[in-house]
Amino acid sequence: MTIYDISEKAGVSIATVSRVLNGSSNVSDKTRRKVLDVIEQYGYTPNAFARGLGLNTMKTIGIMCADSSDLYLAKAVYHIETRLQTNGYDSILSCTGYDPEQKAYSMNLLLSKKVDAIILVGSNFIYDNRDDNQYVMDAAAQVPVMLLNASLNVPNVYSVLTDDHHSMYEATKYLIGTGIQDILYFYNSNSYSGKRKLSGFCDAMEELDRLTGIKGHGLIQFYGGPHEDIPHMAHTLSVLRDRGLSFHGIIAADDALALGAVKYGKEKGLRIPEDLSIIGYNNSMLANCCDPELTSIDNGLEMMCNQLINTLMNVLGGRETPQEFLFRGQLIQRGTTRPIPWDASQPIPGDASQSIP
Amino acid sequence: MTIYDISEKAGVSIATVSRVLNGSSNVSDKTRRKVLDVIEQYGYTPNAFARGLGLNTMKTIGIMCADSSDLYLAKAVYHIETRLQTNGYDSILSCTGYDPEQKAYSMNLLLSKKVDAIILVGSNFIYDNRDDNQYVMDAAAQVPVMLLNASLNVPNVYSVLTDDHHSMYEATKYLIGTGIQDILYFYNSNSYSGKRKLSGFCDAMEELDRLTGIKGHGLIQFYGGPHEDIPHMAHTLSVLRDRGLSFHGIIAADDALALGAVKYGKEKGLRIPEDLSIIGYNNSMLANCCDPELTSIDNGLEMMCNQLINTLMNVLGGRETPQEFLFRGQLIQRGTTRPIPWDASQPIPGDASQSIP
């Protein structure tokens, strides 16, 4: 069933059928109705390839994501996919893993499929070394590139992200405000946003060092073990402690790591939050799975995804739009941290609980 | 840059270029090298639309999934996507939600994009009423349809699933074997596999009723609240208990529900597993997030996904293959259940711990 069949049955030319199909206004109502009837009757759907050939677009967006089974990334992909769909776009998903070469390869694959844009979900697509981002720039030369949780100042690249530095800075100050000074930062990624988070933590700790005149309140521990392996995370911390390091607070770069920290605390018989306070990141469902429930930073993922798609639609529609959207995260206080005492004289100037509602 | 440009620069015909591109053997080494060089030099990539038009395929598989942010479904999609990629296929992902109409619509959208096959991830795509599955049969008339976690006996539809009935039956018998008789089944879906699970539970409980001569050991509770809302799940159970129902074991239809059960137990001050034993389903990362760690049923998701892709490749390659693959789940015993006592005389014949290693 092709456009020719339809044109024949409707007694018009293929051009007219095509015009009806594309909602062109240059068709009389009578003709339009006639064609529509025939199309309906035979259940005809235009061939997407042929259409793509003619239009050089298929209303399809390429989504790249290192690991779509990751709780956070999966949520992001889901929201993006859903919003795309309501805007009449399809998406081709490509799980690239964390290997840079694979990323570049996947990118080319998507481009060869003539996607209208590419969305990079997650901060691990942008590297510090500008040369390593060449593949992104190459892509941007062909189609708009959208970044979620990362930023790259290059034409035709648009970014939607949270201010991870600020979030971590405030979270750290909040924890200090509850009376804890020896804090461990527990992280597992050096990605674009990973770096920002770490520096936020460091800045807050340095401030503390400066104010107290004591050096080294902050500890930093990288977790390189298997993804999502909570027991292994707990074990990593256990080893640390056994080496004699002491800390009464843990700030984790994501909720899974925080759960590892909670598990560690329980295994060591520490009361949470009295003996050990813990803050997670992302405010995922894991925060509720935790006992006690996990204090975590919510960065409004859904809102960011909406902004990203809106921006994309603007770009695709040829409308002007800012290149970068920066959101602010929000600390959700739950059971793994103590509240800031009402009367406490803050060791750090500035009331953290004010800027983090 | 088209095939014409390449053919000109290489001094051959477009047919030869095309043959080189498609790895046809009817090209001399010398010619091939020459063409390849030119292609390399100009960084040419064939236009996917034109290719699709000619071949009527784009090496693309449609994946449908109700909610790709669901922990379990996301894992499945990830494995499928990854395996597809290693087989040289792309995937178009469509998140349909749970609305039947939306499913049919998405299906047509995928078909219009000329996918080579459609994979339905999750059991909620198949309904009890055969008429409701018409959209699947319609699709199967055009391309192979693969079902993960569901089954439909229709030509050109292939199924890969676990024997949920058996898993639940054995899990229930196991729990009974640990000495618990009043068991609550906690579930949230009436999907294809949801039904199977429920009937597995019911069968085991009826057996118990028959053996003890007492009716009504089993309780069943549906959870209709928001997805992944652990506190809400706990609350649902709390309400039940407050109405005077008593149970010392909970079997949940998935791990999230089981965490809800754990939370409920803790809130009520029950010791787990002494006062309340809990079994989850899917053996997801949540099982490790739990304290104590959750006993759960592992149904080998990755293996199933592999089988599904292998089968698909066979179908696409025109090779014979069975229509249905049925796997057996496996109970992973952890901290939310007691071990079966060595010397206990089983109230139910058949040693559950034997068939569930």
Added chain:
DNA sequence: ATAAAAAGTGTAAGAGCTTTCAAGTCAGAA
């Protein structure tokens, strides 16, 4: 050496759609 088979290459006909441009229709104005 020669016939027959095999291998390599090119021509041209699609695949199904969009879109330009020319032509046809028809109302209202002159």
Added chain:
DNA sequence: TTCTGACTTGAAAGCTCTTACACTTTTTAT
């Protein structure tokens, strides 16, 4: 009535590739 211009419509070219078929060249068998 004739002309003008606004609408409609159709013919045909174009988008980029694949592939059947025909033709040429090379290899193999005799």
